[in-house]
Every structure is written in C-alpha cells, then in structure tokens.
Amino acid sequence: MRYKTVLLFGAPGSGKGTQGKILEAIPGFYHSATGDIFRSLDLQSEMGRIFWQYSSRGELVPDEFTVKLWKNYINGMEMINQFHPESQLLVLDGIPRNKQQAELLDETIDVVKIIYLVCADMKKMIERLRRRALKENRFDDANDKVIQHRLEVYEHETKPVLDHYPAEKIARVDATMNQLAVLAEIIRVLAPIKSAIDHARDTQQRSGLAPQHVQPVGAS
Ligand code: ADP
Numbered sequence: 001m002r003y004k005t006v007l008l009f010g011a012p013g014s015g016k017g018t019q020g021k022i023l024e025a026i027p028g029f030y031h032s033a034t035g036d037i038f039r040s041l042d043l044q045s046e047m048g049r050i051f052w053q054y055s056s057r058g059e060l061v062p063d064e065f066t067v068k069l070w071k072n073y074i075n076g077m078e079m080i081n082q083f084h085p086e087s088q089l090l091v092l093d094g095i096p097r098n099k100q101q102a103e104l105l106d107e108t109i110d111v112v113k114i115i116y117l118v119c120a121d122m123k124k125m126i127e128r129l130r131r132r133a134l135k136e137n138r139f140d141d142a143n144d145k146v147i148q149h150r151l152e153v154y155e156h157e158t159k160p161v162l163d164h165y166p167a168e169k170i171a172r173v174d175a176t177m178n179q180l181a182v183l184a185e186i187i188r189v190l191a192p193i194k195s196a197i198d199h200a201r202d203t204q205q206r207s208g209l210a211p212q213h214v215q216p217v218g219a220s
Contacts, residue, residue, distance in 0.1 A: 002110040010117030013125035014175040034094035058149035102164040117175035
C-alpha cells in the first residue's frame with residue numbers, strides 16, 4: 001500500500017520545515033524532511049561525505065542515493081512504530097526535488113495534496129536563509145553564492161516537479177505571510193482531506209470486520 005502523502009513544496013527558505021514541524025505536533029500527521037535526515041548523518045561516514053560534497057556547493061545529492069536513503073529511513077520508522085501509515089498522513093518536505101525523484105517515488109507515495117508555498121519576494125527568502133544560517137549553523141546557507149545557486153537549482157530542477165502531478169492537487173499558499181497565517185491556510189486545505197481519508201479508512205475497516213461479527217445463518 002502506498003503512503004497517503006502531502007507534499008510541502010517551495011523554494012529554500014519558503015518555510016516548509018517550519019510548517020512541517022508544526023503539523024507533526026498534530027495527531028494523525030507524520031513529518032519527514034530529507035534535509036534533516038541528511039544532516040543527521042555522520043559526516044565521517046561514506047553517506048555523510050557524499051551529502052557534504054553536494055550540499056556544501058548548493059547541489060542536489062544524486063537521485064538514486066537520495067531516494068534509497070529516504071525509503072530505507074521511512075521503512076525503518078514504520079518498523080520501529082514511529083510512523084503509522086494506516087492512521088497518519090505523511091507530510092513530505094524536501095523530496096521529490098526533481099522529476100526523476102518524483103518518478104522514483106510514485107510506487108511508494110500516493111500524493112493527495114501539494115502545499116505550494118509561493119514566494120514572489122526573493123529578497124525575503126534570502127534574508128530568511130541568512131538568518132537561519134546564523135541560528136542553525138547551516139553551512140549551505142552561510143554563503144551568498146551557495147544560496148544563489150540553491151535558488152537556481154530550485155527554479156530549474158525542482159519547480160518542474162509540479163508538472164508531474166495533476167493541477168487540481170496543487171494548493172498555492174502565500175509564503176510571505178506570517179507563520180500563523182500560513183499555518184491557518186494549510187490547515188484549511190488539509191483538514192477536509194484528512195477527515196475524508198480517516199472516514200474512508202474507518203468505513204473500510206468496519207466493512208472488513210463485519211463478517212467476523214455477523215453470526216452465520218443457522219448458527220446458535
Ligand atoms: P532547503 O529547504 O533550505 O532547500 P533542505 O534542508 O531541504 O534545505 O536540504 C539541504 C540540502 O540537502 C540540499 O541543498 C541538498 O543538497 C540536500 N537535499 C535535501 N533533500 C534532497 C533531495 N530530495 N534530493 C537531493 N538533495 C537533497
């Protein structure tokens with residue numbers, strides 16, 4: 001069964017991570033950010049070195065490696081009971097980041113909605129990234145040249161991912177609003193979707209269970 005998934009989509013600095021972390025606190029949602037998974041790697045390990053090699057230049061880590069790492073990670077989370085796909089909506093942040101990743105993920109995720117955090121004001125995004133560099137000690141945000149390159153990679157490689165999914169699944173949210181206003185908008189979009197998924201699952205479970213509770217005709 002493919003994971004029911006919401007994609008948090010948008011440029012670096014658009015607030016995907018901030019909103020994802022808030023959503024994670026709501027029962028029924030599970031947030032997974034590839035950037036966080038990569039940053040948790042030991043930089044001395046082979047995988048950590050590959051991550052460092054690409055991200056320090058503002059490049060994407062190679063697709064096969066990234067998708068494999070993420071799939072292993074999410075399987076692990078499911079196995080250790082951290083992620084419950086039957087009751088939780090997966091909120092994906094940072095993946096897929098190009099068309100090939102979107103294709104590689106099709107067999108694993110069922111994308112029910114894409115929250116597209118739109119920011120027309122690039123200066124504002126760059127400001128946010130510079131502030132984050134200081135606060136979170138992010139080496140990939142520390143240098144303006146790397147930030148600029150990451151924004152270009154987003155424009156040329158990541159944005160086309162939107163064409164991979166049906167247009168009606170994309171909800172545009174203005175990322176330049178304050179965090180609470182962005183959250184309110186996301187909740188407005190996701191609440192009915194989550195209710196519909198839960199309702200469908202409950203109905204299916206009830207009908208699946210029903211035969212065991214029904215006394216066969218003639219039994220006493
Ligand atoms: P941001 O949201 O600011 O772009 P992330 O924390 O999502 O940053 O990612 C940090 C870095 O990790 C990226 O610049 C990239 O090098 C690497 N990375 C994260 N996700 C992916 C992915 N899906 N594919 C390739 N590289 C990735």
